[in-house]
Amino acid sequence: MENFEIVLEQYEPMIYACIRKLRIYKNHSEFVQAGRVGLWKALQRYEKDRGDFAPFAYRSIYGSILDELKKSYANEQQAVPTESDVFERMIGYRDEEVERYKIIEESLTHLNNTEQQ
Numbered sequence: 001m002e003n004f005e006i007v008l009e010q011y012e013p014m015i016y017a018c019i020r021k022l023r024i025y026k027n028h029s030e031f032v033q034a035g036r037v038g039l040w041k042a043l044q045r046y047e048k049d050r051g052d053f054a055p056f057a058y059r060s061i062y063g064s065i066l067d068e069l070k071k072s073y074a075n076e077q078q079a080v081p082t083e084s085d086v087f088e089r090m091i092g093y094r095d096e097e098v099e100r101y102k103i104i105e106e107s108l109t110h111l112n113n114t115e116q117q
Contacts, residue, residue, distance in 0.1 A: 004040060011039055011057055018062045022069060030072070031065050038064025 015035030024031050042060035046053055108116050 004043060007043055008036060008039060011054075011061070014054075014058055015039065015061055015065075018058070018065050021062075022065060024065070024069065027072065031068055034064045034068035035061045038062075 015032055018035060019028065019031050022031075038061040039057055041064070042053070042057045045060075046056055050056075
């Protein structure tokens with residue numbers, strides 16, 4: 001097939017279309033790169049006798065971006081700060097701020113779960 005830079009220039013709008021279709025609104029550069037990798041893989045696996053390249057490239061790009069989105073979502077779910085992380089951040093705060101947080105924590109113990117939320 002053709003040189004990858006030429007193919008990339010031609011199919012770059014397709015990468016951005018896939019990003020818009022998946023409603024990705026942050027970390028665009030990561031997903032653009034995933035789309036480029038998908039295009040490169042499509043170019044490597046493409047066989048002329050099996051049909052046109054454009055639909056094959058679209059599915060490959062879309063799949064690569066979707067895989068990256070799944071990884072990104074899984075990483076976000078694992079990186080949720082826990083209660084101990086919040087207290088570790090308070091170490092650098094002034095004493096009066098720590099006292100304020102202790103008062104809030106004490107007050108929260110008197111509330112039920114719904115009220116705490």
